[in-house]
Amino acid sequence: xxxxxMAERAAAPAAGTPILSVRGLKTYFRADDGVVRAVDGVSxxxxxxxxxxxxxxxxxxxxxTARSILGIVDRPGKIEAxxxxxxxxxxxxxxxxxxxxxxxxxxxxxxRGKEIxxxxxxxxxxxxxxxxxxxxxxxxxxxxxxxTKQQAHARAVELLxxxxxxxxxxxxxxxxxxxxxxxxxxxxxxMALACDPHVLIADEPTTALDVTTxxxxxxxxxxxQAKRALALIxxxxxxGVIAEMADDVVVMYLGRVVERGPVDAxxxxxxxxxxxxxxxxxxxxxxxxxxxxxxxxGSIPHPLNRPTGCPFHPxxxxxxxxxxxxxxxxxxxxxxxxxxxxxxxxxxx
Amino acid sequence: xxxxxxVNLRKYFPIRKGLLRRIAGQVRAVDGVSxxxxxxxxxxxxxxxxxxxxxVSRCILRALPPSEGEIRFAVDGKVVDLAKLPxxxxxxxxxxxxxxxxxxxxxxxxxxxxxxxxxxxLLINGMRSGEERRKRVKELLDMVQLPAAYMNRFxxxxxxxxxxxxxxxxxxxxxxxxxxxxxxxxxxxxxxxxQILNLLLDLQDRLGLTYLFVAHDLSVVKHVSDRVAVMxxxxxxxxxxxxxxxxxxxxxxxxxxxxxVPKPDPRLKSERIILERDVADPANPPPGCHFHPRCRYxxxxxxxxxxxxxxVEPNRWVSCHRAHELMLRGVQ
Ligand SMILES: Nc1ncnc2c1ncn2[C@@H]1O[C@H](COP(=O)(O)OP(=O)(O)OP(=O)(O)O)[C@@H](O)[C@H]1O
Ligand SMILES: Nc1ncnc2c1ncn2[C@@H]1O[C@H](COP(=O)(O)OP(=O)(O)OP(=O)(O)O)[C@@H](O)[C@H]1O
Ligand code: SF4
Ligand code: SF4
Ligand SMILES: [Mg+2]
Ligand SMILES: [Mg+2]
Numbered sequence: 001x002x003x004x005x006m007a008e009r010a011a012a013p014a015a016g017t018p019i020l021s022v023r024g025l026k027t028y029f030r031a032d033d034g035v036v037r038a039v040d041g042v043s044x045x046x047x048x049x050x051x052x053x054x055x056x057x058x059x060x061x062x063x064x065t066a067r068s069i070l071g072i073v074d075r076p077g078k079i080e081a082x083x084x085x086x087x088x089x090x091x092x093x094x095x096x097x098x099x100x101x102x103x104x105x106x107x108x109x110x111x112r113g114k115e116i117x118x119x120x121x122x123x124x125x126x127x128x129x130x131x132x133x134x135x136x137x138x139x140x141x142x143x144x145x146x147x148t149k150q151q152a153h154a155r156a157v158e159l160l161x162x163x164x165x166x167x168x169x170x171x172x173x174x175x176x177x178x179x180x181x182x183x184x185x186x187x188x189x190x191m192a193l194a195c196d197p198h199v200l201i202a203d204e205p206t207t208a209l210d211v212t213t214x215x216x217x218x219x220x221x222x223x224x225q226a227k228r229a230l231a232l233i234x235x236x237x238x239x240g241v242i243a244e245m246a247d248d249v250v251v252m253y254l255g256r257v258v259e260r261g262p263v264d265a266x267x268x269x270x271x272x273x274x275x276x277x278x279x280x281x282x283x284x285x286x287x288x289x290x291x292x293x294x295x296x297x298g299s300i301p302h303p304l305n306r307p308t309g310c311p312f313h314p315x316x317x318x319x320x321x322x323x324x325x326x327x328x329x330x331x332x333x334x335x336x337x338x339x340x341x342x343x344x345x346x347x348x349x
Numbered sequence: 350x351x352x353x354x355x356v357n358l359r360k361y362f363p364i365r366k367g368l369l370r371r372i373a374g375q376v377r378a379v380d381g382v383s384x385x386x387x388x389x390x391x392x393x394x395x396x397x398x399x400x401x402x403x404x405v406s407r408c409i410l411r412a413l414p415p416s417e418g419e420i421r422f423a424v425d426g427k428v429v430d431l432a433k434l435p436x437x438x439x440x441x442x443x444x445x446x447x448x449x450x451x452x453x454x455x456x457x458x459x460x461x462x463x464x465x466x467x468x469x470x471l472l473i474n475g476m477r478s479g480e481e482r483r484k485r486v487k488e489l490l491d492m493v494q495l496p497a498a499y500m501n502r503f504x505x506x507x508x509x510x511x512x513x514x515x516x517x518x519x520x521x522x523x524x525x526x527x528x529x530x531x532x533x534x535x536x537x538x539x540x541x542x543x544q545i546l547n548l549l550l551d552l553q554d555r556l557g558l559t560y561l562f563v564a565h566d567l568s569v570v571k572h573v574s575d576r577v578a579v580m581x582x583x584x585x586x587x588x589x590x591x592x593x594x595x596x597x598x599x600x601x602x603x604x605x606x607x608x609x610v611p612k613p614d615p616r617l618k619s620e621r622i623i624l625e626r627d628v629a630d631p632a633n634p635p636p637g638c639h640f641h642p643r644c645r646y647x648x649x650x651x652x653x654x655x656x657x658x659x660x661v662e663p664n665r666w667v668s669c670h671r672a673h674e675l676m677l678r679g680v681q
Contacts (some may be wrong), residue, residue, distance in 0.1 A: 057538040142532050167624070180627045181398070210397035210565065212624045215609040218621055237539065240568070240611025243620065263615045281543040283568040285610045286617075289591040291572060293543035293551060299508040300538060315540075 012229035013090035014200070015049030019114070019231040020199055021071070022046075025082035025099070027061075027068045034304040039075065040255035042333075043339075044248070046199060048090060049225065051232040053246030053263070055239060057278075057300055060252040061234045063121060064199045070112055071103035088115050090229065100324040107142040114144045116199040117192035119185075122205070123233075126188065127176040133160070133187050134172035138193040155348075159190040164220055182213035190219065200225075201233040206241065218245060239282050242266060248337060251275045254301070255313040257331070261338040271340040273318045310343070318344060351423060352527050353409070354385040358418035358432070360404050361458045363631060376632045378404040380583035381418075383658060386527070388416045388423075391553065393574035395567060395606075397628055400580040406529045409561070410446055411439055421447070422623070423524065444474055447520035451532035453512035457504040463490075463515055464500040470522045489518040492555075495547060510541035511541045517548065521556070531563040546572055560654040567610050571595060572669055576664075579603050582639040585658055588666040596679045599667040601644045604677040612680075620678075638670070642664075 002212050013019070020169065039061045046052045054062050067073045069084050075337065088111070101108045112118075120126040128136060137156040141147055143166040147155065153172070160168035169206040176184055185205060192200060202221065205213035218241065232247055242249055249266040250275065251259045259272040271278045279293035298315045301307055307314050309325040314347040320343060329347030335337045341347060358379055366373035379401045386392045394402050407413040408419055408647040411431055420431040424445050431442065450456040457466055467489055468482045476482050487497045493514040504512055513533065520528055531550070534542040550573060552558055564570050570577060571591060578588045579602065587600040598604045605622040612619055624643045629635055635642050650670055659666040671676070 059542060067401060080524070169557040172652065182627055198607065210628070211567070211611075212397065213627075214611075215621045215623055216605060218611075219621070238611065239539075239613045243613050243615045243617075244611045246615075267615050279613070281540050282613055283543070283546070283566070283572045284613055285568045285571055285595070285607070286612060286614075287568075287571055289571055289595070290550065292547050295543045295547060296540040299510050299541050 013048040013092070015047070015229060017048040017091040018045055019045040019087055019091055020233075021083075021085040022065075022069065023083045023085070023118060025065065025068055025084065026080040027064050027073055027077055028080050029077045031076060036303040037255045037306065038303070039068055040259050040293070041331075042082070042167070042237070042250070042252070042255075044229045044250050044257070044260060045246075046233055048198070049229045050233050050247045051225065051234055053242040053249045054233065054235045054252060055242050055249060056252035058236055059254075059300060059303060061255040062237075062252060063203055065252075066118060066203050066233065066235060069098065069201065070116060070118055071101060071108050072112075073103075082150050086111065086199075088116060088198075110144075113140060113192075113197065114195045115197055116201065118201065119188050119192050119195040119202040119205050121204040127184070129175065129177060132173050132175055133179070136176075137172075137187075137191050137194055140191050142194040154277050155194075155223060156190075159193060160187065162193070162224075163187070163190045164216070165190070181209055182216060185209060185213075185217055186220065189217075189224075193224065196228070197230075197235070199231045201235070203235045204237070205234070207236065207238070214241075221245075239279065251278070254306060256311060256328075256341060257339075258312065258342070259340045261334075267336060268287075271334075271345060272342050273316045273344070274312045277315075310341075350384045350388045351421075352388050353407070353423070353561070354419070354421040355409070355420070356383050356419040358382045358405065358408060358420065359416045360401075360408055361416045374632055377583050377634065378631055379408065379415075380582070380631075380634075381515060382580070382585050384578050384585060384588055386559055386561060388526075388559055389553070389557050390575040391573055392579065393562045393564060393570040393577045395564055395570055395577060396580035397565060397606075399582075399628065399631065400633070401583045403531055405580075406448070406531050406561065406563055407501075409576060411436075411443075412450055422527075432528060444470070444523040445525050446527045447523070447525040449513075449516050449520050449528060449530040449533045452536050453509050453516055454536070456516055457512055459504055462501050462503055463495075466504070466515060467519045467522055470519065470642050474523055475653065485522065486518075489521055492516045492521060492552065501654060508541070509537050510544055513545050514548065517545075517552070521552070525558075527559050527561065529561045529563070530580065532565070533562070534569060535566060542569070550575060567595075567607065579606065582634050583593075583631050584639060584668065585666070586640070586668050588658075590664060593665065594679075596681065598667050598677045598679050599661060599665065599672050599675070601671075601675065601677065602640050604679070605643075607680050608678065610680075620673050638668075646675055 023043050025042040028037040085095045087095045104156045119120045138152040141152045165171050204219050207324045246263045248250050253274050259275045277296045313324040329341045331339050331341045332346040360379040362376040363372045408415045415432045421428050422431050443561040464486050467486045471482050534545050539549040574591050577594045580587050581602050587603045608622040637653045641647040656668040656670045658666050661667045661672045
């Protein structure tokens with residue numbers, strides 16, 4: 001049994017210790033009507049006690065990136081290239097390339113839940129309707145430890161208390177459909193924390209929630225992160241949530257990382273034309289009432305109709321004909337935390 | 350001039366239990382709501398999931414019969430109470446209030462081409478000539494900035510933003526005086542959301558439209574509305590001008606709601622007010638002020654007395670016993 005979760009992790013890795021490094025990850029869906037390059041060359045690092053935010057609009061590949069890391073991409077999706085280096089035990093073990101492991105291998109199963117846990121985008125579809133909340137958490141605990149039923153039950157109650165579920169002794173015997181959206185998301189987080197993972201991937205954990213409930217959940221994640229030195233990957237399309245939570249940010253568009261950098265740089269010195277346009281087009285509660293928003297022309301292309309060259313070129317205000325539509329810009333490294341994929345900054349042109 | 354005046358509107362849904370489907374209780378989805386909308390303005394109706402926003406909209410459209418209250422609508426130089434009119438008598442007024450829906454994917458008939466989707470209300474309201482209809486459809490497509498060449502396409506060939514434009518064109522077909530838009534941009538991608546919000550602002554300027562804009566996203570609301578009405582568990586808690594309510598909320602729930610909105614700037618250290626527990630259940634709301642179990646300013650009186658919506662300063666309505674003494678925090 002891992003030690004109690006209320007306490008700080010005794011041998012917590014120092015904040016900033018690299019835990020997970022993704023390099024050149026490509027995950028494609030090949031079908032009769034074409035290839036969807038859902039993830040097309042994604043690189044980033046995730047560190048203990050830090051939050052990496054992945055942001056981008058619908059279909060840009062955020063969820064498939066998460067699923068690729070855990071080896072749970074649905075068919076016909078397949079990792080085509082790249083590496084996913086995990087240093088287990090919170091940065092103490094020997095690094096393993098998860099991209100090389102078969103998704104149903106014993107090694108991969110030992111990593112899922114115990115080293116890296118995932119909070120899904122749709123809480124309702126990731127619960128079973130037929131088992132109580134407690135049974136589902138207990139199952140997760142017993143998968144990775146030799147805890148007895150009683151121990152697992154006690155721990156399930158403790159986990160529910162930890163994530164702020166009121167009257168956990170009673171709630172543990174309820175079914176997911178009996179809970180409100182906010183409580184359900186707390187239970188999801190409790191389940192993800194059941195085996196005390198070092199990396200937590202939260203895929204749109206608050207998108208379905210109201211703002212006041214979202215505030216509760218974000219607060220909870222921050223608190224847990226501090227206590228457990230969790231390396232957090234937070235996936236969202238909400239720039240506000242990214243600004244509040246992330247240390248580093250990955251901006252994706254059509255499967256590509258267009259820009260990566262520290263949160264302050266992304267918001268105050270964005271380099272890529274897409275990041276710049278996205279930031280201008282988000283409505284802000286700080287805006288003057290009834291002001292028009294800057295817009296990005298056009299809409300996101302269908303994944304099977306991917307533009308040639310730079311995927312953003314049909315919508316880009318800085319588009320250079322004959323350059324941007326001819327080749328894909330390579331990633332220009334600015335420093336070890338900052339990179340951008342655009343011909344304005346090199347990109348191989 | 351007020352286009353719409355809603356007075357003490359209530360809508361209760363029965364909760365049925367058991368084999369005999371006996372009424373075991375009531376969901377007080379809308380529980381005594383009053384507000385008005387002036388000609389040419391946008392009133393935003395905001396609040397969290399389940400607070401009754403959609404139910405208010407559907408009552409105004411008479412898609413639902415109200416349980417109680419008045420819905421005074423100014424039309425053709427007179428005022429009618431839509432709440433009291435029998436279904437048949439409503440017909441001449443329906444065309445004046447149109448709806449824009451949240452989901453541009455399910456709200457358009459997939460078996461109809463765009464020209465027929467937009468032309469249908471014209472046909473129903475007596476525009477027989479196909480020639481005339483096409484002319485009007487062209488005009489409407491132009492208004493929502495879609496090429497006339499799209500007329501013969503089916504909705505599946507359109508992106509979410511384009512479908513929402515079609516929905517808006519259809520709503521505009523009969524020159525309505527009031528448009529009720531229920532979460533018109535919440536299903537759209539950020540970059541497309543901005544296009545649709547701008548379009549709605551443009552159309553309002555050009556055509557003098559009046560909007561009831563239902564939304565849960567306060568950042569969006571700030572960009573489109575002239576005034577904001579905040580609901581909590583079926584009741585109105587505050588109504589005020591947009592700049593005023595954001596700068597200085599007068600109701601504790603409004604304050605908490607504003608503080609919870611993530612601000613897109615990492616340099617702003619937000620001091621969020623974390624509300625404890627969940628939103629109250631409208632089938633079993635707490636007595637007194639519905640917000641009292643979560644309110645950090647609550648006093649004994651709040652547990653028993655229901656605060657009335659009162660005009661605490663000109664054009665500013667608040668339902669809180671302590672509205673006059675509290676100094677609450679807004680955003681900028
Ligand atoms: N099972 C699948 N078969 C084919 N294509 C898929 C499949 N799952 C995802 N895709 C495609 O992969 C791309 C990336 O999808 P992904 O779910 O990662 O997007 P996302 O960024 O998470 O979007 P959202 O914000 O809508 O959740 C999309 O174009 C999507 O259509
Ligand atoms: N037909 C119905 N029968 C019973 N209860 C209903 C019905 N329609 C709505 N309700 C209940 O009335 C309350 C208000 O619902 P409504 O849809 O108006 O909320 P809303 O503010 O629009 O929420 P959201 O932001 O989630 O759209 C909720 O508790 C809802 O469950
Ligand atoms: S590569 Fe060209 S089209 Fe792409 S973002 Fe840069 S300037 Fe724009
Ligand atoms: S009436 Fe009382 S409980 Fe309700 S908002 Fe005002 S102070 Fe809070
Ligand atoms: Mg996703
Ligand atoms: Mg609604």
